[in-house]
Amino acid sequence: MSAPTDEMTSTPQRSTWSARVVATVTGADARLTALAFVAAFLFGAVLLAVSDADAIAALEAGEGPAAFLGAALSAVGRGYTALLVGAFGSGGAVSETLVAATVLILTGLAVTIPLRAGLFNIGGEGQVVAGGLAGGYVGFAVEGLPLLVHLPLALAAAMAGGALVGWIPGVLKARTGAHEVISTIMLNNTLTFVAIWLLTTSLFQIPGRSDPISRSILDTARLPRPFGGLRVDVGIVLAVIIAGVVLWLLDRSTVGFELGAVGSNPSAATAAGMDVAGATVRGMTFAGIAGGLAGGALILGVQGRITPGFSSGLGFDGITVALLGRGTVGGTVAAGLLLGALKAGGRAMQARSGTSLDLVVVVQALIIVFVAAPGLVRALFRVRSEGASGTQISQGWGA
């Protein structure tokens, strides 16, 4: 609520980035975030319980609620234990967490950057695809270069590919007002098919094979793995360095200041002599670079070759990360690590207890539901605290 003055109107105050940055590090918000996790895992447990084969069998056999509950609880226990062990339980587990976090941090930044300019990028997936395709192509097709030249070249190609796919919705928004939510989704779907098609052409396909899988990335373009047998590679270092650059860009540079002003109040930004259209294009292009790099890190790192659907769901993962990080760079990195653990744990859970990895998607979505609507968490846990409503960050169709 704004201060009650004579000018008071019914339009709500737009909650601000800086206010949210402060809120993130102060107690109330951190506690709500923690509660959001608790609530999400509780709901996930319910889902786990009701879909457990033993529990259903107990129910169908008419063994009574106790038997059902017992089976359900043991399913939940098994599942979540596997998840926890899979995320942190060993060097290998931590390695897997970092591998997942690498991509999550980068796709998260692909959402965080344009969010500063008031743009909601759900095109992370398309940007990842483009980055993976471009980086991967350079990675296997260009031969005879040393690692120090080839790898950066492949990464640069990944960034360029992603940048192009980010640039398109930026320009469309700036020039025609086409809302980025629609145009980025359409690009995602388009690029998915383009990727499948490319993988069946001689450009990418392994000679003599008919399945849509690309040739392997040459060793000179692979991200080095510092810990021998563990899958973690220098991609995580790269992601953190990029996060540092983005931190400077958004919080210290004139470019970020412009993005923030445009995102917060485009009219005032125009009146200050800023270039709103340019900021829109720049914000989306930077996002594309981060997304493209995520695709590059994936293909040049753990994957080693391009397969169909390698990007599936990564764009939405990035949204989760960015929203959980509340639009700050530090928050995005932290959220990327956290959700990386969730994801690595989820994979281990799927392997060990047979619980589908999709549960992780559900839990992730629930976390964001609760983060986006703090009032809901308060209602669930009967927490009292100041500040009423959820935060408004995106722009409507007309913007």
Place this chain on the structure above:
Amino acid sequence: MNPLERAARRRQLRFALVTLVLAVVPAFLLAPDGAGQRATFVLADARGERVVLEPLQVAVTPTVVTLAVLIALLGALQLARDLGRRAPVAVGAAAGLLVLAVLVWAGAGESVSVVALLRGTLFAAVPIAFGAMAGVLSERAGVINIAIEGQFLGGAFAAAVLASVVGSAWAGLLGGVVAGALIGVLLALLTIRYQADQIVSGVVLIVLATGVTSFLTSQLLSVNPDWNSPVRFQATAVPVLGDIPLLGSIVFRQTMLVYLMLITVVVLQFALFRTRWGLRLRSVGEHPAAADTVGIDVLRTRFRAVVLGGVLAGVGGSWFTLEAASQFAKEMTAGRGFIALAAMLVGRFSPVGALSAALLFGFSDALATALQRLPVPLPSTLLRTAPYVVTLLVVAGLIGRLRVPAADGKPYVKA
């Protein structure tokens, strides 16, 4: 020439140029290809119509050239005159002619069923139109509904399971409606009660619906295949109307959801713009404070609109498993919820407009399917991008001509 006129002139030239470029494709790429061949367009369906129209045969090269000339003329017209706000329409018309040229070219030496193409168009438009109407209801009342894709998924899943378990397509439809409405309730709670960001809420609900349906598919449906073998709606011809030549075959020999969609469009169009209910619903989307001061309960009106929208989107979702495919598959809606959103925007927040836009997207879908069957030197994977590319181009072509309900996307907080 003043700056506004200069900008207008630049815009005019740009549109003219685009149109002229469109003429290049048929003139130089397509026309030489089909020399001496004829394309056959089948105008009847082999399903016992009373009147059977003769197929239409055209010579490929002359027809394509004629179409190219027409496109070029449209371009020339735009060079000569500024069509202003109608310029995108002219470009659209040129694109339509180009599509026709492609069809003629692709049909060289083959036969193309116009009936199948247009019937497929209407059929593919069903979920888009329902989804777009869900959006219209919700956004006319002031709540942005991005969650349509999620409502589709939830509806498709519930419809598949119920139609399988109960053994009736109608039960499936009910299931779809309930699932869609349920996600509508969640969206309404998040955006209206808890005032969460509306676009974020919608996206989150999509992820949630994707996760839950995918999880349950892996955990339950893959283990119990008979929970995922829905009884589906069959095509039924409408008596009398189904016998109208061409039109009858296209519109009145369809499935249940097609009829339901057409009826819903008419009813909703009337209800929104001619009734007290519609006036009140639109008032809370335009100026909630004004509605509030005359005693209209803004939050309740919005809540109901969003949930009713969920019902419609749920019907649209049912189409996927009760009519289009034989069972539920993970993420089977493939972005159609977003195409529905685009249809809502292009159709300017009206049911009839949404249907027109949905038909355009349905056509791109049906055309891609038709082309895949013809010996066209285009990879079929790439053809499947058609609906998405068309959506992208059409949304970009709107160019600031959108009038959005004034309070759309803004939570209402009392003074």
Place this chain on the structure above:
Amino acid sequence: MRLELRGITKRYPGVVANDAVDLTVEPGEVHGLLGENGAGKSTLMNVLYGLTQPDEGSILVDGVERQFADPGDAIAAGIGMVHQHFMLVPVFTVAENITLGMEPTDRFGRYDRRAANATVTELAERFGLPVDPDALVGDLPVGLQQRVEILKALARDARLLILDEPTAVLTPQEADGLFESIRGFQAAGRSVIFISHKLREHHEIADRITVLRRGRTIGTVDASTSEPQQLADMMVGRPVILTVDRAPARPGDVVLELDGVSVEAPDGRLLVDRVDLDVHAGEIVAIAGVEGNGQTPLVEALTGLRPVTAGTVTLAGRDVTGADRRTLLRGGVGHIPEDRNEHGLVGGFTIRDNLVLNLWDDERFAHGRTRRRDVIDEHATRMMDEFDVRAPSTTTTADALSGGNQQKVIVAREFARPIELLVAAQPTRGIDVGSIEYIHGRLVAKRDAGVGVLLVSSELDEVTALADRIAVMFRGHLVGPFPAPLAKEVIGLMMAGVDPAEAMAGEAA
């Protein structure tokens, strides 16, 4: 209706908006409610109209205590309100707006357009307020929109009408028409609460006047026996200087020259029609006029927010027609925009960032692309001190400030950079008297320092207090400028489109 408000208290986090306010309105009385912005007038009326609930106190209608949970209850009790920001749906017709919430329908729930139109026509005739029931409200001029608002209240049989700053959007002549209507309601036994911050109007229309200050009732006086100075002092709580001290202007060279400047809307409508004007260094030229007569597009065009479609703009001898915003700002134009929240400030940004908003990449405040945060903060500390911005720190966000302090941030930003021309549009709108006095003083000081000032204002008092020369805009045309002083009545007539010669002759006669 006899209305009595007893001990109304309304608290918001950190503020007491109404503190035990009492107010009595007799049947057939026009009761003035006077107070500065933020004094609690709107909160009190929101309580009375059921838009918000009081924490304490009671509302009595004709001696019976009533609870208004929402506006519907207030309407049912016979209270009608004409809001300052109209509660009208622009894309609905007049009839749809008036009947919204009480729509005539047929058996099938269909909206009965014909019955609605008949209701409106009948009402309009009864009260002598003609309107076209089928016109879209958004297409109507504000004066007519206000009429629709009044009809909307009357259609609900309002026996007490609340008018919230009704004259803010009207020409003096239109305001006279409104006063006629008010007297008509009064004659019919209806009561009116008339809210305004203009003393003159209270004396003209009110029977009694209640003054609010900082949420408290200061007192109720008879309009006929009170003096303007007394009311002003009651309103502000200290003696108010009603005039601005200033020496005669010493105009220098021409800094701004408009030659046949026209501005068109994108749809081709002519908003500004061939305006010629020059502003010299060291003088204040005011453009008066009712809002919506082209002042806004003119200001936007000459500050680079909108294209000039014909004519030339010359700034200190350089042709700057068509120059972009950034070039103009850095080329010596200062701009205090009319809507500070829309164009003046980024509400979510801190004071220190707003103070460098249009110099964000200037080398004073950035090394290459890295912002010099220490310099920016020092700058802010200095500016807040120099321009009397009252806030806890340089990192307070702009939207946490009062209107007056927000405006001072903008003034500080524009005054701190080297400018030759200052375009000040409605520079004191909606702010407290203290801030108004301060900003007026600053504007005069800037003039005396040799800057050319173009003041655009719809407040006649402001125009006459500050201007060295006065022009008037009416329907896109600029009349004048004429040397000050000019009688307010003459300006008022020109604002209504009367030919200047006639207006001045009429006044002389």
